[in-house]
Amino acid sequence: MPIFNAVVTIQPIPAVSVQTIGEPSYQDIRKSLGDFVYKAYQVYLSSPNLQQLNGIVQFKKYDVNGSTTIFDIVPVVSPYQQQNTLFLQMNRNDVIINGQDSLQFILLANTTLLFKLYSQQISKESFVGNDGKELLGQSNFKAFETATGIFNFFEDFNNNIEWQQSNNPLQVKFRSN
Amino acid sequence: MATKQQSTPSEISFKLVNNTNSNILMSFLSNPSNLQDISNQFTEYSWNITSIAGNLSTYDTIILTFGNGSSVTTTIQQKTLDGIIIALNQLGVSSFYYDIVGGSTFIKTYNDVQAFTTLEILSSTAVTSVQLFYSVNTQFSSTGDVTIDNGGTFNTGILSNPQSVPTTNATSLILLGDNISVNGNSPTIGSDINVGINVLVRETIGASITTLIDNNYYGTFFLENFTLSNNNASYSVAVGYVSLDANYSVLTTSTNGSVSIDYGQPSVPIWLNPTTQNADYTTAISAGQLVQVSGVAPNSGGVLTIRIRIRRQDLANGTITTLYDNTYSSGASFNDSFTIALGYAYQILVTDL
Numbered sequence: 170m171p172i173f174n175a176v177v178t179i180q181p182i183p184a185v186s187v188q189t190i191g192e193p194s195y196q197d198i199r200k201s202l203g204d205f206v207y208k209a210y211q212v213y214l215s216s217p218n219l220q221q222l223n224g225i226v227q228f229k230k231y232d233v234n235g236s237t238t239i240f241d242i243v244p245v246v247s248p249y250q251q252q253n254t255l256f257l258q259m260n261r262n263d264v265i266i267n268g269q270d271s272l273q274f275i276l277l278a279n280t281t282l283l284f285k286l287y288s289q290q291i292s293k294e295s296f297v298g299n300d301g302k303e304l305l306g307q308s309n310f311k312a313f314e315t316a317t318g319i320f321n322f323f324e325d326f327n328n329n330i331e332w333q334q335s336n337n338p339l340q341v342k343f344r345s346n
Numbered sequence: 347m348a349t350k351q352q353s354t355p356s357e358i359s360f361k362l363v364n365n366t367n368s369n370i371l372m373s374f375l376s377n378p379s380n381l382q383d384i385s386n387q388f389t390e391y392s393w394n395i396t397s398i399a400g401n402l403s404t405y406d407t408i409i410l411t412f413g414n415g416s417s418v419t420t421t422i423q424q425k426t427l428d429g430i431i432i433a434l435n436q437l438g439v440s441s442f443y444y445d446i447v448g449g450s451t452f453i454k455t456y457n458d459v460q461a462f463t464t465l466e467i468l469s470s471t472a473v474t475s476v477q478l479f480y481s482v483n484t485q486f487s488s489t490g491d492v493t494i495d496n497g498g499t500f501n502t503g504i505l506s507n508p509q510s511v512p513t514t515n516a517t518s519l520i521l522l523g524d525n526i527s528v529n530g531n532s533p534t535i536g537s538d539i540n541v542g543i544n545v546l547v548r549e550t551i552g553a554s555i556t557t558l559i560d561n562n563y564y565g566t567f568f569l570e571n572f573t574l575s576n577n578n579a580s581y582s583v584a585v586g587y588v589s590l591d592a593n594y595s596v597l598t599t600s601t602n603g604s605v606s607i608d609y610g611q612p613s614v615p616i617w618l619n620p621t622t623q624n625a626d627y628t629t630a631i632s633a634g635q636l637v638q639v640s641g642v643a644p645n646s647g648g649v650l651t652i653r654i655r656i657r658r659q660d661l662a663n664g665t666i667t668t669l670y671d672n673t674y675s676s677g678a679s680f681n682d683s684f685t686i687a688l689g690y691a692y693q694i695l696v697t698d699l
Contacts, residue, residue, distance in 0.1 A: 172466045173393040173453075180390045184366050184443075184456045187374070187385040190359040196386065198358065202377045207356055229373075268377035276372045282362040284374075290356035 185276060202268030206291045209264040212257040213285035214244070221277050222246050222255045230263070230270040368443040368454075371435050384441045387458040391440075393465040399451035401552040402426060404578050407470045408433055413461025422467075427451065430467070469578075476522045476574045480583040482511040487533040490543060492585045496524040507533060513582075522577055528570040528585065532563035533688075542588035542688050545570050550580040562588045562661060564689045588661070591691035592631055596623040598652060598698055600644030603677070605652070605696050608638045619644055619652075631686050638683040639670075639694055645677035651699035654682050658690040673699050 187195045198205075214222050226242040242264075244257050266272075266288070276282060314320050362385070364370055373382035398405065403425045411417040420433045427444045430453065434442040440455040440462070453465060469475075480494050480502070487507040495501035500519035505511060520526070532543035545568065547559035558581075559570050574581055596605050600619040608614040609631055617623055631637070643652045656670040674680040686692065 171395070171398050171468070172464050173395055174464055175391045175393055175462050177461075178390045178392065180388050180456070182365050183384075183386050183388055184364070184390070184454070185370055185372065185385045186361075186363045186365065188361045190361065195360060196378075199376070199378050199383070202375070207358075266375050271376035271380055271383070272372075272374040274372050274374070275369050276362060276364045277369050278364055278367050280364050284360040284362055286356070286358045286360070286375075288356045288358075290354050 199268075202266065204293060207266040207286065207288035208262075208291070209259050209266060209286055209288045211259060211287040213254065213283070213287070214257060215254040215283040215285075216280060217253055218277055218280045219246065219253045221280050221282055222253065224274050224277075226257075227273040228264055228270065229273055232269065366443070366445065366454075368445050370443045371431075371441045373441060381439050381457065381460050382435070382441050384456045387456040389456060389458045391455050391457065391462045392445075393453045394450055395453055395465075395467065396450045398467060399427065400554070401578070402430070403552075404469050404475075405467045407468050409464075409466040409468070410434065410437065410439070410462065411464045411466075412439075413463060415463075475578050476520065476576070477515070477517045477580040478520045478526070478574065478583070479513050479515055479517075479580070480511070481513045481585070482509045483584075483586040484509045484533075484543065485587075487543075487587060490531045490533040492528070492530040492543070494526065494528050494583055494585070496520055496526050498524075500524075500526075504530070520574060522574055524574045526572055526574065526581070526583065528559075528583055529568060530585075531567050532565055543568060544584075544586050544588045546582075546584040546586070547572050548582045548584075549576065550582070551576060551578060562689065564588075588689065591661075592628050592637075592686070592693070593626040594623070594694035594696070596621055596696040598622075598644075598649075598696065600649050600652070600698065601647035603642050603644035603652065605639070605641040607694060607696075608640070610635050610637075616641070633686050633688050635686040636683060637686065637692070637694075638681055639696065640681040641679070643674035643676060643678045643680065649698040651675040652680075653695075653697050653699045654680060655695040655697075656682060656684060657693045657695075658684075659693075661689050661691060 189195050189198065193201070216222055222244055223246050224244070226244065227239050228242055229237065229239045231237040240261070242257065242259070244255055246255055362372065362374075370384075371382070372385070373380055376383060405425065406422050408420050408422060408430065409417050410420070418437050418439065420437050422429050422433045424432065431442050431444055434453070439460055440457045442453060442455045445452045445454050455462070478500075482492050482505050484490065484492065484507040490507045492505045492507075492509065493502055496519070500516050502511075528545050528547070530543070542562050542564040544562050545559055546557070547570065549556045549558055558572050561568075561570065572581070594607055596607070596617060598605065598619040598621055603619045604616050605619070605621065606614055606616045609627055611630060639654055639656065641652075644650050651673050652675075654670055654672045654674070655668065657666055657668050659666045669684050670682045672680065672682060684692075
């Protein structure tokens with residue numbers, strides 16, 4: 170049975186390079202996925218190789234249970250178009266780039282592809298208020314208390330919490346300092 | 347009142363460049379734990395699979411070993427180079443592609459995070475599929491013998507000449523790795539002048555045929571060995587008589603005189619000059635055959651001298667010996683003769699001087 174040994178070489182250039190136009194870098198964007206979530210609604214593709222625009226793009230999603238969902242995004246290039254560009258509309262609402270998914274497609278040999286992602290970006294920052302009057306985020310807690318009618322909800326927020334187990338193991342109570 | 351959420355429009359541009367001559371599966375815009383995104387990585391892993399690239403139809407399993415010694419197995423559904431790449435990419439441990447450079451075929455990937463060592467491509471169903479066929483044809487010899495065996499389960503016994511064994515399948519008697527011996531005694535020169543022994547062993551893998559042994563023996567003990575070394579290969583052993591090789595060429599321009607070459611054919615032609623004759627008479631002769639080159643030299647008109655050259659080549663070592671190099675003039679009769687012997691090729695040249 171043929172066994173082939175790997176020849177390992179550090180090459181001066183990568184097989185595939187991905188660069189962003191400006192900052193942050195592609196690597197930084199990858200690292201920040203999850204903290205930053207992008208809901209894609211349109212992709213602009215441009216390549217000198219028109220054939221590159223025709224390939225099917227697979228959107229692969231997986232969750233913590235290991236379930237994987239794959240669906241195809243099929244670009245349609247007009248046979249009469251002159252430009253090697255394409256606007257690809259995301260007709261689905263679940264093209265959400267959060268790190269636990271990927272766009273898979275074949276990048277043709279010796280081909281350059283400009284990939285411009287139009288999306289709505291959501292970050293942790295998006296979940297706290299910023300009304301311009303108070304410090305960023307503080308008014309959101311107040312709004313929360315007003316909305317729920319429970320004031321001083323965060324009163325013990327910074328106190329140590331001890332767990333006391335009663336005779337009934339299902340009953341626990343908090344004791345604040 | 348709901349908790350306020352804000353999203354902001356985002357517009358990010360990426361420039362993707364494939365710097366290779368191969369199509370590459372991109373796994374794009376996922377977190378760094380996705381090993382299949384090989385962009386901006388510099389550590390190349392390359393496996394040269396040229397030896398099997400032309401014969402992928404028999405392989406259905408791939409075992410990829412990581413740098414830490416662990417391995418993963420995947421199944422090849424489509425038995426082509428593309429199929430191997432699809433199978434490897436289904437593992438999700440990198441993005442693989444193939445590259446054909448100068449007739450060599452490589453499986454490659456780039457990965458700065460995950461290390462790889464070996465790639466094993468194997469057939470899970472056909473563990474051993476080596477085949478062996480043999481045939482013996484020594485019908486024109488009355489002395490000598492042949493034995494073909496693997497030192498164990500397969501042994502033809504001593505096949506004494508003359509012998510005619512049609513192509514026989516010995517596959518059930520042999521195993522991959524067996525050493526096959528072809529030995530015996532070639533016909534005795536002098537008492538059995540018809541033929542020598544030729545041992546021809548070939549290995550066939552797919553459409554590729556390789557000659558492992560092709561040797562002639564005359565009047566001696568012979569012993570040849572070879573190993574059934576390649577899985578999915580078919581081996582053939584043919585033991586037969588040695589063909590002789592003989593031809594002549596006659597080219598004369600004189601206006602009279604004649605030439606005749608008699609090698610035992612029922613009706614021997616006499617060619618009157620000028621004449622041009624060429625023929626291969628190999629199939630018409632056998633060892634021991636007397637060959638006579640005779641005629642009358644020209645005596646008038648044009649060139650008056652005719653040259654007879656008869657050469658033979660030792661098939662064992664290639665040495666050429668001139669048996670005759672004679673000239674005859676002015677109407678002289680000539681008759682140069684020789685006897686066909688084993689292991690030589692013969693050539694007769696008749697020309698103007």
